[in-house]
Amino acid sequence: MADLSQELFGAEFQSPVLLASGTCGYGEEYADLIPLDELGGLVTKAVSVEPRRGNPPHRVSETPGGMINAIGLENVGLDAFIAEKLPWLRANLQRAQVFVNVVGWTEDDFARVVLGLDDEDGFLGFEINVSCPNVKGGTLFGTDEQALAGLVKRLRAATDRPLIVKLTPNVPDVTVYARICEEGGADGLSAINTFPGMLIDVERRRPVIGNVSGGVSGPAILPMGVYLTWRAASACSIPIMGIGGIRSAEDALQYVLGGASLVQVGTSSFVDPQASVTVHDGISAYLDRHGVEKLSDLVGALDVPDPPSPPTLDAG
Amino acid sequence: MADLSQELFGAEFQSPVLLASGTCGYGEEYADLIPLDELGGLVTKAVSVEPRRGNPPHRVSETPGGMINAIGLENVGLDAFIAEKLPWLRANLQRAQVFVNVVGWTEDDFARVVLGLDDEDGFLGFEINVSCPNVKGGTLFGTDEQALAGLVKRLRAATDRPLIVKLTPNVPDVTVYARICEEGGADGLSAINTFPGMLIDVERRRPVIGNVSGGVSGPAILPMGVYLTWRAASACSIPIMGIGGIRSAEDALQYVLGGASLVQVGTSSFVDPQASVTVHDGISAYLDRHGVEKLSDLVGALDVPDPPSPPTLDAG
C-alpha cells in the first residue's frame, strides 16, 4: 500500500484530502456521515471577531457544472467558536488536522481572531480568507498587493502556528500574490476561492441570489483551479492546498501533479457526502497502480515536454 | 411578433444574437449549416498583421461544463484576410453584421490591422481582443490599465468605425476596465473572453493541451459572464455584447437583463450548430409570452429589490 501521509507545516497529514471551508460547517455536522478523523483534515467555516448574520436567501443555487453561494460569511463569531465549536473539534479529531478559516474587514479584525485563538487547543493553523473587501481600500485584500502584504506580515507576527493564505482567483497574475504571501512569511497557500458570479431569474427579472452576486464553485472551475495552482507553485516554494471542483481522485491528482501537496474537497461533498473518502481511496489506488511509493513523489511531478520542432505527428 | 431588431453603433441589428470570435471561423465554414444572414451577425476569428501558425495540438478538450482551447490565434493574417476571407463575407452577408476580431502584441500591431481594414467593405466594425500579452509590459493589454487606455485611444484615432473592446475576465474589478474603454472612446464592450485554465492527463502526467494552458469557455462560465456584464453595464453607458456559456434563450436573457444589448454564442455552436438560431427564436418567444414589445425594453431591466428589513419570509 502506497504511503499517502505527509509531514507538512510541522504536522502529520495522514491523507492529502481535506474538507474545504464553508462546506463542512465546524465538522460536527458531518460527524455521522463520514469518518472525519480518517481524512487529512478540515477547514472550518470562516470565523470573524463578531458573529455575523449573513445574507438573505436564496443563498445557494445550481449553475452549469457547479453552484453559486452567497452565505455572507455567517458565523458564530470568535467567542462562540471557542466556547461551542472548538471543544467538539478538540474532542473528536485526533488525527485529522484542523485549520480555522479566518475572515475580517480590517487588519485588526484578522489579527484579533488569530490572537484570540492562538493559545487554544484543538486546531493546527489558520487559513486566511482574503476574498473579502478591505473596508479601508474598498478592494479585496486578496486582489490588493499592498493590503495583502501588510496583512500577511501582521498575522505572521501574531502567531507561530501554520499560516495559510487562501488566494483569490480573479487577479491577472496569481504568481504576484503567491510571492507576496511567501515573502510575508506565510507557511502555505490555498488555491483557490470561488469566482464571482451571478444568476438571473428571467421570469421574474430578478437576481436568483439574495445578495445579487455570489461565488461560483464546483467542477466548472476545475481547470481554472488547476491552472492557478500550477502557476502559484511555479512562483514559490511553500506547500499549496489545491481547491476547486474536485470530484474524483483524478481531479485531485491534477492539482497534485500541478504542485499541490494537499487538496480540499468542497462542493462535491454536497453532491455526495462520501466524496472526500472516495477521492482519498482513489488516490491510494492510483499510487498502487503506478507503483508510486509515496504521494509526495507526485507533488509537482508534471512533465511539460517541449513540442518537437519542427512539429511532427506525435503520440497524442 | 415582438421586435428583436435594434439600432446600435449606427447600424441595424436584425437579431441580438451573434456568433463569437473563434467559433465561427470566417463565416464561410458555417454557411451550409445555418442561415447566417438571418442572425444578428458574427465576429471573425482574430486577425493579426502577420499570419500565425498557432499552437501545437491538442488545442481543444472538454472540461466539466465547458471546454478549454489554445488555438494560439492561428489566422491567415491581414493581407490574406482581405484577399480571401472578406470577399466572401461581403458577398454573402447583407443583413448580418460583421465585426473583425483584432489581435496584436504591440499597439502598432493592432493599429496596422485596423488601418489596413478601415477602407475595406464587408464589415461593420472592430472587436479588439485584449486578452493577449503586451510584449512591452509582459502583462495582457486587458489586465493592464495603462496599456489598455493607450491602446483604445490609439485605435479610436485610427478609425471611425464601431470600436468594441472585448474584456478579459481575470481582473479584480471589471468596472475599472470598462470605464477606461468608454473614456478612451470605445463604442461598445464585449464581455467576456475565456478564463485561463489547464487540464492534466494524470495517466501520462502531462498537460492535455499542447500549449499547457488555454482558455475555458462554455456553460461553466455563464454565471461569471453574467456577473461581469452586469458590473460593466453598471459602470458605463456604451452598449455591451454579452458572451460566455450561452446555450439557450434563457441564458441569453440573463445577459440582456444584466445590461447586454447583444449576445454572442460561442462554444454552444460546437455542441449544436443551430444553437444561435434556437437562442434567437427563444428570445422572440419570451418577448411574445411576456408581452414585451421590443427587446431593447429588456436591456438592463433587472429588478434588484431591497431585501425587507427586518427580514421576513418572502415569496422566493
Add this chain to the structure above:
Amino acid sequence: MLSPDIARVARPGQFVMIGCGLDTPGVFMLPRPFSIGWRSPDGRIGILLRVFGQGTRRLSALERGDRVLLLGPLGEPFRLTAGQPIRCVAGGVGLAPFLFLAGEARAADHDVTLVYGERSAPYVFDPALIRELTGGVAQIWTEDGSAGSRGLVTQGLDPDDEALLLACGPTPMLRAVAAFARDHGADLQVSVEEYMACGVGTCQGCVVPGADGRWIKSCTEGPVFDARELAWPT
C-alpha cells in the same frame, strides 16, 4: 425508491435529498430536497415529483432500476400531541408530506382533514391515490375551479375550528395561512421550502428568517416550524 434505513425511521414532514452522485459522466447536479410522501412496509419510500426546472426534469427522466443518491431522513418532522385534531393545508406538491402524515395520524386516531389546492385540474393528484395513501378524502380547491371548489385553500379553513393547522406549499400560501392562524389564534406548523445545497446543516444555504431576527437553517431546524418561530411580513 428502496431504502429500508430511511423508510424505517422516517417521520412525516421530514425530507430526503435526491441526487445522482458524482459518477455519471458529464453530469453535475446538486441534490434536491423532497418531502417524504409515503413509505411501504417493504422498505420503499415515495415522493411526489413535479417537474419545475432542470433538476426535477432530470430526476423525472430516471427510470426504474436507475440508482440515485438518497440522503435522509432529514430535518424536523411535524410535531403532534396524542389525540389532537389536525387540519392539513396543502398547496401543489406541498401535498406530499400530508400523504404520509394523514395516513399515520389517522392510524393513531387523530381526527384529520386535508385541504388541497392547485392551480387547475390537470395538476391535481389522483384523488383515488390520496384516499389509498391517507385513508381519507381531500377537499380539493383549484384557482380556476376546474376541479373541486374554486378558490384558494385558505377559503377551506374554518375560523371556529381549534384544531392544529399544518401547512405545506408555496410561500404566498403559507403567508395566507399564517395570517389566518394569527387572526384566529390557531396553532400552526408550516413546512417551508428554501434552496438547499447540503441538506445536513453544513453549508448554511437554506436559511429562513426567524421571529427573533436570526436566520434559521431550514434543513436542520426545519423544514417544519411553528409559525411563531418565523418572521412573517406584516
Add this chain to the structure above:
Amino acid sequence: MLSPDIARVARPGQFVMIGCGLDTPGVFMLPRPFSIGWRSPDGRIGILLRVFGQGTRRLSALERGDRVLLLGPLGEPFRLTAGQPIRCVAGGVGLAPFLFLAGEARAADHDVTLVYGERSAPYVFDPALIRELTGGVAQIWTEDGSAGSRGLVTQGLDPDDEALLLACGPTPMLRAVAAFARDHGADLQVSVEEYMACGVGTCQGCVVPGADGRWIKSCTEGPVFDARELAWPT
C-alpha cells in the same frame, strides 16, 4: 442510427460528430468524432464505439430510441483509383472505416485485404460480423497472441506488395506503417485522430502537422491524408 441524409452520401473514411445537443438538463458534452463504420440501405449508419473516457462512456449508455445530434458526413474520404489493390491496416477501433470501405471496395472489384490488430482477444471485434460487413476475412494480430497471430499489425505487411496501403489506428501504429511505406516506397493514406470541437472547420482545434510546416485541420482536410502530406518524426 437512422440518418438517411448521411447514409446516402457517406463515403468510407468520412466521420460523423455525435453529441447529445443542448437540451439534456445538467449535461454539457462536446460532440465526439466517429468514423462511419457501415451503412444500411434503409438509411441507418453504424459506428464502432469503444469506451475510452467520459464522452464515450456517456454515448455508450444511450439506448435504442434515444435521440442524438448527428453531424455528417464530414471530412475527406479515402481516395481509391478504380481497380487498385488495397491493403487496409487497422488498429483497435481504427477498424471502423475499413468495415465500410472493404465492403464497398470489394463490391467495386478491388482486391482488398484487411490486417487488424488489437491489444488482446477480448478487444477483438467479432470476426463473423467483419465477414458479414466486408465480405471477407480479417487477418488478426494481438500484442499478446491471445487471438490471431502474436505481434503488431505491421508484421502483417508484405514488403513486396505494391498495393495501396490504408491505415487507421493509434498514432504509434500510423507512424510504424508510415515508416514501412516510406522504406518500401508504397503509397499510403492514413486516417488520423485528433481532438475536435466543431468538426466542420471553424474552431481550428483539430490540427496535425503538415509536411510543409503548416498545421492542417484534420476535420476538413482530413481525417484521411496521403502520408506524404504529414510531418512524421524521424
